[in-house]
Amino acid sequence: MKETGADMDYLNFLPLLCFIWACIHVFTSYKLGRRKSLPPGPRPLPFIGNIFQLGDKPHQDLAKLSKTFGPLMTLELGSLTTIVISSPDLAKEALIKHDQALSSRTIPGNVRVYNHHNNSVVWLPSSTHWRNLRKISATQMFTVQRLDASQEVRRKKVQQLLDFVYENCKKDQAIDIGQAAFTTALNLMSSTFFSIDLAGYSSDISHEFNDLVVKIMEQSGRPNLADYFPILSLVDPQGAYKRTKIYTERLLQIFDGIINDRIASGRTSKVSQSHDVLESLLMLVKEGNSEISLLDIKHLLLDYFVAGTDTTTRTLEWAMAELLHNPEKLAKAKGELRAFEGVVQEADLSKFPYLQAIVKETFRLHPPAPFLVPRKAESEVEISRFRIPKNAQILVNVWAMGRDASIWQNPYSFEPERFLDSKIDVRGRDFELIPFGAGRRICPGLPLAHRMVHLMLASLIHSFEWKLANGMKAKDMDMNETFGLTLRKTELSWQSHISIKPKQQTFSFHFLFLYPESKLYLMNL
Template identity: 45%
Template sequence: MDYYYYYYYTTPLALLLAWTLVQGFNLLVALTTSRNRKLPPGPFPLPIIGNLHLLGNQPHKSLAKLADFHGPIMRLNLGQITTVVISSSNMAKQVLQKQDSAFSSRSIPDIVKEENFHMFSVGWLPASHPQWRTLRKIMTSHIFSINKLDASQHLRYKKIQELVAYCKRSSQMGEAVHIDDAIFRTMLNLLSNTLFSKDLADPYENSGKEFKELMEGMMMDMGKPKLVDYFPVLKIVHPEGLRRYNSRLGKLLKLFYGFINERLEIRKSPNYQNTDVLDALITTSEQNPQEIDHMHIATMCLDLFDAGTDSSSGVVEWAMTELLKAPEIMKRVQAELIQVLGEGNAMEEADVARLPYLQCIIKETYRMHPPAPFLVPRKVEQDVEVCGYTVPKDSKVLINVWAIGRDSTFWEDPLVFNPDRFKDSKLDVRGQDFELIPFGAGRRICPGMPLAIRMIPVMLGTLLNTFKWKIEGDIEPKDLDMQEKFGLTLTKLRPLRAVPLPL
């Protein structure tokens, strides 16, 4: 026991000491070889930890402040990892559009390597990998094509009506609705019905909590690198016991494997007919096993739930929070909804085009509260020249879209929630306008964007046109808590609870 204690606590220190000596030598070499290349500016690193002490618990904010001093392309040493941070729309365009191929690989946190998840996931495979292109094509053709989304519109309408029914019951009982949970259940059941033809949560009850906690926990783990991500030399000992966190990922994959195996048994019936996405994926795997197998299917399911639930519920929750904080904006959008739809009438996807102020509100929410503040971190596989600077090989690259959305050189009064700034603007969120890129851009743009663009306006518009809303308790609008909880996605620290009132 004493030997184990000694090994567990002294080995990481010995490894770090050895690494420090090696790094000192490497620094001397770098100083003599870097005269012909210009590295991005950045804060001076401390021994061993580099610039880790500057991150804090809100890295998107800390790095935005540092960028104000060091510039829109900035280099930090986070432990062993050279990290380059992009903090302006012009620089983001350079990286995500003009030099997209050089920046298309992922920086993979150690936690994602559990079950070899990174080798099967469309979210983590390199874009240069043939399997990534195959999976992306399958995902688009079976789920996110215009024809597929048009064909499944009735399902989305049904799930939104279930959301309305849940809120009506809360209204009748005078109870507050946990907005994030309600939207999460809606998206969860929409995706589970699209994929598996079943609900994963009771649409009329506060259920699905365990699944939500698993998803949120995994997103937090992926967004907050552990010590081994900053010091890969420590992988030998894993001082933080990282594998205990990975049980979340393992549990979710086990759940999806269960659905696959269940469907394989059902498909043995001679009268069974293909009905949903899972059937289409299984059929594809049987016809082309070299393209996709059951591990790919389970991983793809996790990718879809990962991207489609937490981020969408967070956007609607932030939008509702901003509207409750600014009652005059709430009144304006509800007046627009009444004029176009009629008070209390159901909203459909085709109605969004006739609701410009609602669209402005959603864009403003994306600007101030992007779902993924750094998108998904990237990595360069070789030295890359960007605007006169060299991004060194193996650097981790962060696109601080949170900072870009609050850049005072482009946005007037960037800290004010003002949907009118988009009134006569052609800026869009589809990855062509780099001042507003909540879904990213280029070849690694979020594949679920077409679904989010359809669902989020209808969910928000339906809630606003079916009920009046009141903050739970005696909280004044100006006192609403706006603190953020940092992870791969950016959610509210304290969830919004609001009471739906009859019109």
């Protein structure tokens, strides 16, 4: 019988099909063989692995999977083997016992913009250069002495926030509290670092800076195919690298301008009257200190301003939202603060145990970075009798740990009282609550962030009367979140009533979050 053209095409194509099938079989068999010694996890698909099991809220997806496969879990994300840790004991073993072996970073492609990963204290591996930058951060930026010396600066910035709210109330103008809080955090940092306010409450630069920071955080935290299949980085299929480059370039331009102005002014000398962070860093460069360069300074500023402003603002927003969602907790906090006479100072914060408990509970339910910053195994290690392969990505799901019923009673409820008789802290020693990480890669900006969050929250609660208005009930509030490198609020459209009594006058306002920016507004009634 004569073969048709279609038959011939099929016969020619059959060897290729067999070859593809054989490759898939070999690849799958190899992967399955390797997985026998790895922690358990969902069965991966050929080539793509478990990518389709992650949605737009991967911290929640992985928390659900860990209930099936355990607190030490393996996922294959394309070519990237990922180990997910979801328990305090295992987190302690990884971040303390194996801290050195697991102290490197898995670098997202977006972070490579302008070679940021080569000059970043956040993303550098645990190398000599990283240790030098870390030491400079500890000695020049976040010492107790420097933070104590700048207390008055932070007090003035917070007072400006309260004055801004009050003045807009008198003018019957709406106030975006989320943006105002960001501006306050930005000026708190810029005053400490540069001795200037980087933005005003109505300035375009504040809004631009906020937008840039949010976009960088979202791009850095969002799943990117180029991270799972490195060959795709050549084409940047999702455009993430291109967008991040635009955002990063603008921030670096801002820092370049500040640094160049300082150098041009000739203030960098041993007799300078400035004692801010930038002056100290530039002095190190001028003295020929080989541990830091101008390029390092710019990228350090990028690290701290992006992380510091965004996480502080998001934590404050979550704390305020939770208090309005739980008005009895707000009343208790107000009672504690109202018993104190005068303006709240940093030195007074230790007198408010319930306020401190509120912040801890906010960190438990809404950790700023739900996976911390991803780590990378520099060498193979063993955790809980399972093999953690070299080059594996390590994610610590602190969001899941904060909602684990085996650790916390009523884990989904906002209950600051759980911390009143507890010695658990957020400084990396108690692994039930490590929103800033632990071990050698713990967030170096923790001391400043801790002070800023407490002072801003205490001042807002102390200065305002808050309650839901227009018949809206707490149960009607939308407490959903958006995933990036940090957690943000979304889909919020509720109101609250505020009464302020400055100088024997009373003003009433609406308090409103709007989708999608998660912004908090005050409006005169």
